Amino acid sequence: MLSGQAVVKTALMTETTAEPQGPEKAGIVSIVGRTNVGKSTLANHLLGEKVSIVSDTVQTTRNLIRAILTEPRGQIVFLDTPGVHKAKGDLGKNLNKAARSAIHGVDAILLVVDASAKPALEDDGWFRRIAREEVPCIIALNKSDLHSDRSADYKALWQEICEEKESGAVPVWASVSALHGNGMTALLDTLFKNTPEGPPLFPDDILTDYPRKLNMADVIREKLVYRLHSELPHAIAVWIENIDEQEKKWTVDAIIYVERHSQKGIVIGEKGRLLKWVREQAEKELYEMYGVRFKLTLWVKVEKNWRKNVWMLKKFGYA
Ligand SMILES: Nc1nc2c(ncn2[C@@H]2O[C@H](COP(=O)(O)OP(=O)(O)OP(=O)(O)O)[C@@H](O)[C@H]2O)c(=O)[nH]1
Ligand SMILES: [Mg+2]
Known part of the structure; x- marks a missing residue:
C-alpha cells in the first residue's frame, strides 16, 4: 500500500x-x-x-x-x-x-x-x-x-x-x-x-513523492496501454479531474485524451467493453495501492494534436 x-x-x-x-x-x-x-x-x-x-x-x-x-x-x-x-x-x-x-x-x-x-x-x-x-x-x-x-x-x-x-x-x-x-x-x-554519508533526504515512511493524481492517471493509462496496440498508446494521456475522498470510498473522475475521433471509438470498445475492463482493473489496483475502495468514472475526450500542444504537455507534466 x-x-x-x-x-x-x-x-x-x-x-x-x-x-x-x-x-x-x-x-x-x-x-x-x-x-x-x-x-x-x-x-x-x-x-x-x-x-x-x-x-x-x-x-x-x-x-x-x-x-x-x-x-x-x-x-x-x-x-x-x-x-x-x-x-x-x-x-x-x-x-x-x-x-x-x-x-x-x-x-x-x-x-x-x-x-x-x-x-x-x-x-x-x-x-x-x-x-x-x-x-x-x-x-x-x-x-x-x-x-x-x-x-x-x-x-x-x-x-x-x-x-x-x-x-x-x-x-x-x-x-x-x-x-x-x-x-x-x-x-x-x-x-x-556507493551511497555517501548523510542524513535521510525524506522521512522514512515515504515511498514516493509522486503526486497522487499523476499516479492514479498512470494506473489508468497502464491498463489502457495493456489493451491497445500500435500507435494508440502514444496518443493517449489521462488526467484526473476530480477526487472526492469519502471514508469508505474515493470517487474519481478521469479524462482519457485521444487525438482523433476514430481513436475514441477504439478506447471505448464495442458496447463500452474495453473501457469497462480498464475501469474495473484500475479500480482493483488502486484499491490495493491506497487501501480504500474506488469508484472511477472515465470520460474519453478528443483533443486534436495534444502531443504538440505545449499547454497540454505542461498540464500532464511532460514538458
Ligand atoms: N523477461 C523479463 N522481462 C522484463 C524484465 N524486466 C522488465 N521486463 C519487461 O519489459 C517490459 C518493459 O518494462 P518496463 O519496466 O516498463 O521498462 P522501462 O525501461 O521502464 O520502459 P519505459 O518506461 O518505456 O522507458 C515489460 O513488459 C516488463 O515486464 C526482466 O527482468 N525479464
Ligand atoms: Mg518505465
Missing part, C-alpha cells in the same frame, strides 16, 4: 543482507537507459512496492518518479526516468531530454540495459554519455532470465567507447532479472556501498 509502510519494510529487510550499522547514508540514484529495458520494473522491485507503471510499449514512463528506499543502513532515492528512444514528436523529444538530464546532480547512475538483446543505438548513446561521468556507474544487465545472454556484447561496447573517449572509467556490472528479482541483494549492496 502506498500509504502503509510496515509491510514493505519487513519484506525488504528479509531480502537484503544485514550489515553492521555504520554512519547514516543517503543518496540519489538515477535509473536510466533506453525504453523498455525494465527500468520501472527494477525500481518497483528494489522498493518492494509498485510506484511506477510498466508495459511493453515504448516510453511508458513519462514523468520523473522518485522511489524512496529506507533501510537501517541508509536511504536511497531512486529516480525512475522515461526511456530514451528515437522520438519523432514533441512528447518523445521532451521525454528524452528529461531522461538525459536526469544524470546530473546525482550520487550514482544505474544504467539499465536489456542483456537478452544486442546493444541498440540508444545503449551506445548512454554508454557515451556516462563514460566520462565522475559519479559511480552501475550497469544492470537486465532480463537475465531470458535465454539469450548478450552481456559480452555490452562489455565489449563499453571497452570500445572508453578507448575512443580515452576514459579509464570502470563501471560495476550487475546481472539481474527485475521481473523475477534475481540479483537484487547484490545490486542493493553495491548501491549502498
